[in-house]
Each structure stands twice: as C-alpha cells, then as structure tokens.
Amino acid sequence: xxxxIDTLVQGVLLGGLYAMFAMGLSLIWGVMxxxxxxxxxxxxxxxxxxxxxxxxxxxxxxAAAPLVVAAMALxxxxxxxxxxxxxxGKGLLPPLLITxxxxxxxxxxLLEIFSADSRALRAERITTGSLQLGDSLAxxxxxxxxxxxxxxxxxxxxxxxxxxxxxxxxxxTSDDQETVRLVGIxxxxxxxxxxxxxxxxxxxxxxxxxxxTSFAPSDGPANLLxxxxxxxxxxxxxxxxxxxxGILLGVAQTVGFRLDPGWGLLVGHFVFLAVLLFRPQGLFxxxx
Amino acid sequence: MxxxxxxxxxxxxASRIGAWAGGAVLVGAxxxxxxxxxxxxxxxxxxxxxxxxxxxxNLLAGYGGLVSIGQQAYLGLGGYxxxxxxxxxxxxxxxxxxxxxxxxxxxxxxxxxxxxxxxGGYFAIxxxxxxxxxxxxxxxxxxxxxxxxxxxxxxxxxxxxxxxxAAYLLALAAAAGAVAxxxxxxxxxxxxxLTAIRDSERASESQGIDVAFTKFxxxxxxxxxxxxxxxxxxxxxLRISPNAAFDVNWSAYVIFIVVIGGIxxxxxxxxxTLLFFALRETLAALGSWYLIALGGIAVVVMLYAPGGLWGAxxxxxxxxxxxxxxxxxxxx
Numbered sequence: 001x002x003x004x005i006d007t008l009v010q011g012v013l014l015g016g017l018y019a020m021f022a023m024g025l026s027l028i029w030g031v032m033x034x035x036x037x038x039x040x041x042x043x044x045x046x047x048x049x050x051x052x053x054x055x056x057x058x059x060x061x062x063a064a065a066p067l068v069v070a071a072m073a074l075x076x077x078x079x080x081x082x083x084x085x086x087x088x089g090k091g092l093l094p095p096l097l098i099t100x101x102x103x104x105x106x107x108x109x110l111l112e113i114f115s116a117d118s119r120a121l122r123a124e125r126i127t128t129g130s131l132q133l134g135d136s137l138a139x140x141x142x143x144x145x146x147x148x149x150x151x152x153x154x155x156x157x158x159x160x161x162x163x164x165x166x167x168x169x170x171x172x173t174s175d176d177q178e179t180v181r182l183v184g185i186x187x188x189x190x191x192x193x194x195x196x197x198x199x200x201x202x203x204x205x206x207x208x209x210x211x212x213t214s215f216a217p218s219d220g221p222a223n224l225l226x227x228x229x230x231x232x233x234x235x236x237x238x239x240x241x242x243x244x245x246g247i248l249l250g251v252a253q254t255v256g257f258r259l260d261p262g263w264g265l266l267v268g269h270f271v272f273l274a275v276l277l278f279r280p281q282g283l284f285x286x287x288x
Numbered sequence: 289m290x291x292x293x294x295x296x297x298x299x300x301x302a303s304r305i306g307a308w309a310g311g312a313v314l315v316g317a318x319x320x321x322x323x324x325x326x327x328x329x330x331x332x333x334x335x336x337x338x339x340x341x342x343x344x345x346n347l348l349a350g351y352g353g354l355v356s357i358g359q360q361a362y363l364g365l366g367g368y369x370x371x372x373x374x375x376x377x378x379x380x381x382x383x384x385x386x387x388x389x390x391x392x393x394x395x396x397x398x399x400x401x402x403x404x405x406x407x408g409g410y411f412a413i414x415x416x417x418x419x420x421x422x423x424x425x426x427x428x429x430x431x432x433x434x435x436x437x438x439x440x441x442x443x444x445x446x447x448x449x450x451x452x453x454a455a456y457l458l459a460l461a462a463a464a465g466a467v468a469x470x471x472x473x474x475x476x477x478x479x480x481x482l483t484a485i486r487d488s489e490r491a492s493e494s495q496g497i498d499v500a501f502t503k504f505x506x507x508x509x510x511x512x513x514x515x516x517x518x519x520x521x522x523x524x525x526l527r528i529s530p531n532a533a534f535d536v537n538w539s540a541y542v543i544f545i546v547v548i549g550g551i552x553x554x555x556x557x558x559x560x561t562l563l564f565f566a567l568r569e570t571l572a573a574l575g576s577w578y579l580i581a582l583g584g585i586a587v588v589v590m591l592y593a594p595g596g597l598w599g600a601x602x603x604x605x606x607x608x609x610x611x612x613x614x615x616x617x618x619x620x
Contacts, residue, residue: 034409087591104579133567
C-alpha cells in the first residue's frame with residue numbers, strides 16, 4: 001500500500017517537471033498559434049549548456065542556471081526574429097518544417113559534440129536529500145523543489161499575462177495580429193518576446209531535467225511528446241489544465257513503470273489517446 | 289467569347305517529351321535484373337522505397353495540408369505484417385506487399401478519426417505520438433522478438449535468383465504506381481478539389497468541397513503507400529526491429545527529400561530522392577554530419593526558396609513534366 005502511495009507521489013512530482021516542459025509549448029501556441037517541433041531538443045540543449053558551464057567553469061547546475069536561462073532566452077529571441085518571423089503569413093508548413101529541420105540539426109549536433117553516451121549534471125547533496133514522511137515514505141527535496149518552482153513560475157506567468165503591460169500587449173497580439181499594429185504594438189517584437197520567455201522556461205526545465213536524470217542527445221523528441229501530451233490532456237489554452245495534464249501524465253507513467261518497466265511510457269500515451277478519444281477538448285478546457 | 293474559340297490544354301511540350309523519356313526509363317529499369325548485380329538491385333529497391341514515401345508524404349502535406357511526422361507508423365506496421373504473415377503464417381512474402389498496404393490503410397482508418405481532432409502543428413506531433421505507441425507496443429510482443437526484433441526466415445526458402453529480381457520488380461512497380469497514381473489523382477476531379485484545399489481550405493469548403501472527407505482519404509492512401517514500402521524495405525534487408533521500423537528519422541529523410549526537391553509538385557519528390565541518394569552515396573562517411581547538412585539545407589530552402597529545387601527550375605524555364613492543371617489557349 002505504502003509502495004503505491006510512494007509511486008503516486010513520485011508521479012505527481014514528475015508531473016511538475018512535465019508541466020514546466022509544457023508551459024513553453026503552450027505559451028508559444030497561445031500567442032502565435034505555432035508549434036515548435038524542436039521544443040524538446042531545445043530543452044535538451046539547455047541541459048547540455050549547463051553541463052558545459054559545469055565542466056569548464058566548475059559551476060554548480062543551479063549556479064549555471066541563470067546563465068543558461070539568459071543564453072536560451074537570447075537564442076529564442078533571435079530565432080523568432082531572424083528565422084520564424086520570416087515565415088509568418090505563409091501558412092502552416094514553413095514554421096513546422098523549419099522547426100522540424102532544426103530539431104534534427106540540434107539532435108545530431110549534440111550527438112557529434114557529446115557522443116551518444118548518457119550524461120548527468122552533478123549536483124550532489126541537493127539531489128540526494130529527502131524529506132521523511134513516516135517510516136517508509138520519503139520525498140526527495142529536489143523533486144519537491146522542482147514542483148514548487150513549476151507552481152511559482154506558473155503563477156508568475158499568469159500574473160504577467162493578466163496584469164502587466166507586456167502581458168496585455170501579448171494577449172492583444174494573440175487576438176489580432178493586424179489590429180495591434182494600429183495601436184503602436186510591434187507584433188513581430190511581441191512574438192520574439194513570447195518566444196524568449198518560452199525559451200527561458202524551457203532552459204530552466206532543461207537544467208532541472210539534467211539534475212533529475214541522465215540525458216542523451218536522442219531524448220529531445222520524448223520531451224516534446226510529454227510536453228504536448230500534457231497540453232492536450234489538460235486542454236489547449238488552459239494554464240492550470242496543462243499543469244494538471246502534466247501531473248496526470250507523470251502519474252500514469254510512474255504507475256505504468258511500476259506495473260511493468262516495458263509499459264511505463266505506453267500507459268502515459270494511452271491516457272493521452274483516451275483523452276483525445278473521449279474528451280478532445282481536454283479535461284479542463286478554458287471557458288470563455 | 290464562345291467555347292469554340294478556346295481549347296483546354298492539359299499537356300505541355302515538356303510533358304510530352306517527358307512522357308517518352310519516362311517510358312524509356314521505365315523500360316530500362318525493367319531490364320535491370322537481366323544485367324545487374326544484387327548490390328545495385330538492393331540499392332535501387334531502397335531508392336524506389338524512398339520515392340514512394342516521398343510521393344505519399346507530398347500528397348499528404350503538399351496537397352492535403354496535413355503535415356505528419358508519424359508516417360513511420362505505417363511503414364513499421366507494413367514491415368511487421370510481412371514478418372507476421374510470412375514467418376508465422378506461411379504466406380508468400382511477395383503477396384504480403386499489397387496486403388501490407390491494405391493493412392496500413394485499415395489501421396489508418398480509426399487512427400485518422402483520432403488524430404484529426406488535432407489541428408496544424410498539434411496534428412503533426414499527435415501522429416508522432418501514435419507512431420511511438422506502435423513502436424512501444426511491438427517492443428512488448430515477444431512473438432516478434434520484442435525490442436531486439438527478428439529475421440525474415442521465410443525468405444530463405446526462396447532461391448536468390450528468384451528472390452532478388454522479384455523484390456526489385458515489385459519495388460519498381462510500387463514506385464511507378466505511386467507516381468502514376470498521384471499524377472492521375474491530381475488530374476481528376478478529386479485532384480482539383482485537393483489542389484483547391486491546398487490553396488485555401490475555407491474557400492474550397494464554400495465551393496462545396498467536402499474538406500474533411502478529402503483529407504481523410506488522402507491520409508488513408510498515404511498510409512497504404514507507407515505500408516507497402518514497409519513490406520518492400522524489410523523484404524530487402526531481411527531484419528526488423530521496433531526502434532528501426534518506427535524511427536522518426538524515416539520522416540526526417542522523407543520530409544527533407546520533399547522540401548528540398550519541391551513540395552506540392554510531382555517532380556519535386558522525384559528530384560529530391562535522386563539528390564538524396566546522390567548525396568548519400570558521396571557523403572555517407574560523414575555520419576551524422578550528413579543529417580545535419582540535410583536539415584540545414586531544408587531550413588534554408590524553406591526560408592528562401594519554399595518551392596524547392598523543382599520550383600526554382602520550373603519557375604525559370606517554365607517546365608512542367610507532370611502537368612496537372614488546365615490551361616486555356618485561343619484557337620488559331
């Protein structure tokens with residue numbers, strides 16, 4: 001019994017990380033109606049950046065995190081301004097195929113530079129300590145911290161969107177890209193800022209991923225799929241829905257792994273397919 | 289202006305010359321087993337497989353507007369059907385090729401109902417998730433060797449002198465059939481509907497085209513094509529495993545071929561496949577740099593020449609080898 005509670009708790013905490021993966025994807029979709037196929041590979045790129053900072057400057061992953069976040073935000077801004085914005089208004093195909101191309105390029109560049117071996121961010125002490133709950137149930141401090149960070153970031157993001165001038169401009173751009181120009185908002189700059197924010201979130205998620213488990217260049221697509229499934233399970237455009245979707249996916253996977261190691265990821269995918277079949281609008285769709 | 293004063297033209301001079309040249313190439317290709325060695329035949333089978341996939345993906349994305357990153361699902365299922373029927377049920381392996389296409393289309397039917405609930409970019413990732421589900425499912429089936437896969441023992445019973453030419457001719461027929469099918473389809477009434485959907489979904493809907501149904505059968509046809517390729521390809525290399533058969537790199541190669549060659553044309557995928565093999569045979573030693581280069585070229589093409597190589601050529605010289613449009617010409 002206590003074993004199952006443990007599995008459930010681990011699943012919920014894993015879901016916090018998936019929710020962080022999903023936030024960036026959801027943000028870019030919400031503002032631009034675009035999907036970044038290279039999403040998972042950029043998350044992985046952030047983990048490798050933290051690895052490089054750790055190896056060259058001997059920085060702890062958490063100390064390297066601000067640098068990684070800044071670098072990724074700049075990369076996101078440049079990517080949107082210099083590349084993706086050029087394809088705006090030309091239909092669905094160009095941005096999808098370009099980000100797919102980038103995904104393959106990043107994945108194979110990482111493979112060339114870091115080899116196919118699994119790597120991990122070394123963060124002793126922080127990732128090994130745990131909070132004892134009763135005799136046989138312990139919750140790691142680190143997964144708990146990631147979960148809390150996901151909630152705080154989610155709240156912060158919501159506050160930015162609901163209350164700040166930037167948030168208003170982003171929402172207006174999302175509603176009507178043409179009309180915002182009339183009131184003096186540079187829609188292309190708004191898109192670039194949205195991508196920069198998304199990339200900053202992805203960067204932090206990447207560092208957390210690297211501290212939590214080992215990672216390899218081929219893991220990018222899996223990260224994208226988990227983020228996407230969290231978004232669909234929760235319901236498009238609903239922030240807390242996405243959060244709940246991440247948690248549900250995390251729980252489904254850990255329960256699956258406990259039943260049979262070969263079934264872990266499958267159970268997660270099945271939950272996604274079941275939601276798509278029975279409730280295509282997601283479990284917690286945004287009501288207008 | 290009366291109808292008699294104009295004529296509808298459906299062919300161009302280049303297309304008439306092209307048809308003769310294409311016929312000659314086809315006859316030449318049929319004679320390959322008579323004078324070629326098995327290495328060349330194997331390479332050509334692979335070439336035909338990629339040509340079929342490129343045509344089928346182009347039909348789906350270039351005309352149907354459905355960007356799928358998960359067509360490897362049907363390739364893998366087609367391959368596994370061959371192993372299931374030939375290895376475990378004693379069915380003639382060559383007969384499995386059309387059956388694999390049928391099977392893939394059958395699976396695509398309910399799958400389409402599911403993934404069509406997602407739009408645009410989310411549809412793309414959804415198809416990928418479905419391919420992952422099939423990969424993980426087959427990795428759990430011990431009969432097919434689980435994650436490590438199995439070999440096609442059934443082929444050992446067929447003498448090599450029969451096996452290789454037969455596989456080659458089947459692959460050639462599939463490639464020629466795929467090009468011809470797409471060409472004839474696009475020249476038909478349904479092709480006109482498909483082209484209209486490509487240009488504007490909303491406008492074609494208002495003209496009475498059943499957009500949802502058109503997309504549905506395009507998805508089925510494309511799945512069948514990938515299923516046939518799965519059986520052909522794995523008949524050629526004789527060993528299958530879930531990680532190889534459901535690898536997303538299948539989609540990567542095919543997408544790069546179509547984008548670089550020219551999306552939304554019949555000539556583009558042919559040109560792209562030729563280029564892909566030419567590059568691969570020269571740059572094979574570079575390993576993953578080859579994929580990096582392909583991806584980079586595809587990104588640059590999409591940004592600066594969205595019509596691809598064929599688009600640039602056709603625009604410059606006014607070439608059309610497979611004219612699918614209708615042109616009005618005033619009678620002299």
